[in-house]
Amino acid sequence: MSEEPSIDVVEAEEVVIERTRTLPRKLNLVVDTAAILIGLYEILFIFNFNYTLYDLFSRLGLDLGFLKVTFQPKQGEAFVMAMLLIITFLLYPMFKKEKYFSKVSISDYLLGGLGVISTLYLFAVYQRYIMTSVVNQTDVIMGLIAIIIVLEATRRVLGWVLPSIVVLFLAYGIYAIGFNWNRFVQQLYFDEGIFGIPFFVMTIYVFAFVFFGAFLLKIGVSDYITEFMIALFGKRPGGPAKSAVVSSALMGMVSGSSVANVLTTGTFTIPLMKKAGYPPEIAGAVEPVSSTGGQLMPPIMGAAAFIMAEFLNIPYNRLIIAAVIPALVYYGGVYLFIDLETKRLGLKGMAAEAFKTMSYFIRKLYILLPIIVITVALVWGIPPHISAVSSLGVAIWVAWISRDEIAGNEKLYVAIALLATFLMFTGKSWDMISALTLFATFLVLTGLGLVKKGVEFNEKYWITTSFLLFVALTKYLMMTKEQIVLMTGVFGILFSILVGYYSKMDSGKMMYRATYEAMIDAGKTSVSVMLAAAAAGLIQGVLTMTGELTNIGYRLISLTGGNLWLLLILTMVFSLILGMGVPTTANYIITSLVSAPAIYMLVQNTPPYNQPVPGYTTLIALLAAHFFVFYFGILADVTPPVALASYAGSAIAGGDFWKTAMNAVKYALAGYVGPYIYFTHPDMFLITVSHWTAATALRVTYYVIATLFVMYLLAISLTGFYGTHLKKWVRGVVGAIGLAGITLNPILVGAGFVTWLGLKLYGAKFAGTKEAA
DSSP, X not given: OOOOOOOOEEETTEEESOOOOOOOHHHHHHHHHHHHHHHHHIIIIISOHHHHHHHHHHHTTOOOGGGGOOOOHHHHHHHHHHHHHHHHHHHSOSSXXXXXXXXXXHHHHHHHHHHHHHHHHHHHHHHHHHHHOOOOHHHHHHHHHHHHHHHHHHHHHHOSHHHHHXXXXXXXXXXXXXXXXXXXXXXXXXXXGGGSHHHHHIIIIIHHHHXXXXXXXXXXXXXXXXXXXXXXXXXXXXXXXXXXXXXXXXXXXXXXXHHHHHHHHHHHHHHHHHHTTOOHHHHHHHHHHHHHGGGGSTTTOOHHHHHHHXXXXXXXXXXXXXXXXXXXXXXXXXXXXXXXHHHHHTOOOOOGGGSOOHHHHHHTGGGGHHHHHHHHHHHHTOOHHHHHHHHHHHHHHHHHHTOTTSOSOHHHHHHHHHHHHHHHTOOGGGHHHHXXXXXXXXXXXXXXXXXXXXOOSSHHHHHHHHHHHHHHHHHHTTOOHHHHHHHHHHHHHHHHHHHHHHOOSHHHHHHHHHHHHHHHHHHHHHHHHHHHHHHHHHHHHHHHHHTHHHHHHHHHHHHTTTOHHHHHHHHHHHHHHHHTTSOHHHHHHHHHHHTHHHHHHHHTTSTTTXXXXXXXXXXXXXXXXXXXXXXXXXXXXGSTTTOHHHHHHHHHHTOOHHHHHHHHHHHTHHHHHHHHHHHHOGGGGSTTXXXXXXXXXXXXXHHHHHHHHHHHHHHHHHHTBSSSBBOHHHHHHHHHHHHHGGGOOHHHHHHHHHHHHHHXXXXXGGBOOTTTO
C-alpha cells in the first residue's frame, strides 16, 4: 500500500522506481535497523501487542509488569517519523545527480540528525504538553525544525510538487494568524499538522497492510496469483491481457500502489502480452490500468481509503462494501475494452505448453487463504490492522506448506491449516473444544511422523506444530479472538525465522530470508506513503487553524454559479492535475479538504443526499463527495502528461509513452465516467440504502447492468470495432448515445440497446476499412 514514487531511470526492459543510494554495509545496517524498529514499535505499542503479551503471561501466572508500559499515540507517531527520517536522509540524495549518489554527505547527516532530534523531542515532552497545553520557546524551535525537515524529506522522496503546495499553505497560515509562532507550532507540531489524522491513520492501519503486502510479495503469494491467472486465461484469445486485468486486481488489493503493481505483475504479464501479439503501446497500457484499479478494489484498496474512513467516521468494513460495485464496474469496463481490442487485432490464445498445468494451481489454491481470511475478518468487523496481522500468520504458514521440496503430505497439512484457521476465529463457547481438537491434531501429526506415514520431522512439521500448539494454548487460556489472531500473526513471523534459521534446505533458508527481508521492505516502503500523509496533514492543519475549510467550499460554489455538474467537472480536473505531482493519499486529503466540502454543501439539502448513511450520522452527500474525489485522485496515475503507472508500463513494454498513456486513458474510461454515475445514483454504494426491498434490489441491478452496457457502447465507439471495423460516423453515433446513457435514463439506455442490436444484426453495412476506423 505504498505510494507511487518517481521513476528516474529506464534501462532496457527494467524500470527503477526509486533512485536511492547503494550504501556501505554499516550504513545499510542502520537503515535496516530503523526499518525493523518501525515494525517492532508498531506491533508492540501501536497495535498494543505489549498488553496482549502481558495478558498471555498473566494467565500463565507470570506478572510481567514492564510489559504494561504505554505511550501516547503522538509519541508513537513521533518515534516512527524519526525512523523514517533516518531511512530517508541515508537512502535518498539531496538532488538526482550522480555526484550525490556516491556517498552520504555532511548535510545528509546534519539534516537527518536534526530531524531525529526534533521528532524524538516531541516523544520526550508530549506528556508534559498534554498536562499543561503550554508551548515554550524550545518547543517552537524544535517544531519549526521538524516541519522544515519533514518537507525536505518529502521533497527528496516525492519531488517538488507536494512540498511546494504545502509551503504556500504554510505561508498563508502564518500570515493569517499574525505570525503567532507559538500557535503555529502548537497546531502543526503538537495538535495536528505533521502528526494529524492522515499520519495517525498511516501508523495505525496502513502500515499493517504495507507489512502484509511486503510479506505476500516476498513469500511468493503474488507470483502464484499472477501465474494462476495467466494459466486460467492464457489459452483464450487475448488471454495474457485478460489475466493481467484479474491478477492486477487481486494484487492491487494488497499492494495499494499502481506503480509497484506494474513493476511486479507487469514484468511478467507485459512480455507475455507482446508475445501474444499485442503492440507495445497496448501491452504497456493494459497493466497500468489494471494495476491502478487495485486501489479501488475491496477488501484492502489503497491507503487513502483508510483516511476516508476516519474523515467520514464510518467503519472501514462498511466503506469496502460501498466500493464493491464501483470496483466491479471499473474492471468490467477494462475487460470489455480488452476483449474488443483483442478481436480487432485478430489475436489468438497462447499454447498450453507455455503455462503450468491447471491441476498444479488447483492443488495450490490454499495459498490464497490469507486473502480470504483478511476479507472475512474485515467484514466481521475485526479492526483493519488486526485483520492484516492475523492474515499474515496464515500467509506464512501456507507458504511453508506449499514448498514442494520439503517432504510431507500436502493435503494433510492443508487440512490442518484450514482447521486451525477456522478454530482461531471461533467464539468463547468453542474455546475448550478448540484447544483439545488442536492438541489432538498435534498428537496425530506427531504419531504419523513417528511411523513415517506422510509426515517427517522437518520444516513443515515444525512450523505446523508451532502454530497448532500456540493456538491451542491461547484457546485454552480463553483469550479474545482479536488477541489470538494478533498473536498468531506476530508469533508466525518468529516461528518462520526460527524454523528457517535452523533449516538445512535451500527453500528453508529462502523462507528465512524472505521473512526478515519483508520486515525491512515494509519499513522502507512505508517512507513515501507516510511522508505524503505528514505533508498533507500540514495542509489540513493550516485549513483548520485559519478556518478556511468552510470558506473554500463557498468560494468554489460561487465560482461555478452553484451548478453541480460544473462543480463536479472542476473537481475532476483539479484532482487529476493535482495527482500529476502528488501521490494518491496526499491528493485525496487535499481534494477532500478543498473540493469535497463544496460538493457536500451544494447537495446536502437535496434528497437523497440529505439522508444519513443508515446506522451513522454522516450524510450521504458527504460519502458521495468523498468517493468522487477519491476516484479521480487515483486515476491521475494513468492520466498524461505525468501518468507514472503508464510510464512504467511503457518502459517495460518498450513502447511510446504518449501512445501508451492515451490507450490507458481509453481503457480506464469506466474510471473517468463511473464517479459521475455513482454520485448521481448513490444507491450503488449499497450502504446508502436504508431498506432493501425487491424493488430496491431490481433498481440497483438495473443501475449496474445499464452502467456496464453504457461502458460497452463507449468501448465499441473508441475501439472502432464490433465484429468488423466501423466507419467513423458510426463510431460517433454510438459514442454519443453511450455518453447520453451515462444518466441511466431508461429511454436513453433503451436507445443504446436498439443501436447495439442494429450493429449486431446489420453490422456489415456499417463496415469501414481498418484505416478509416
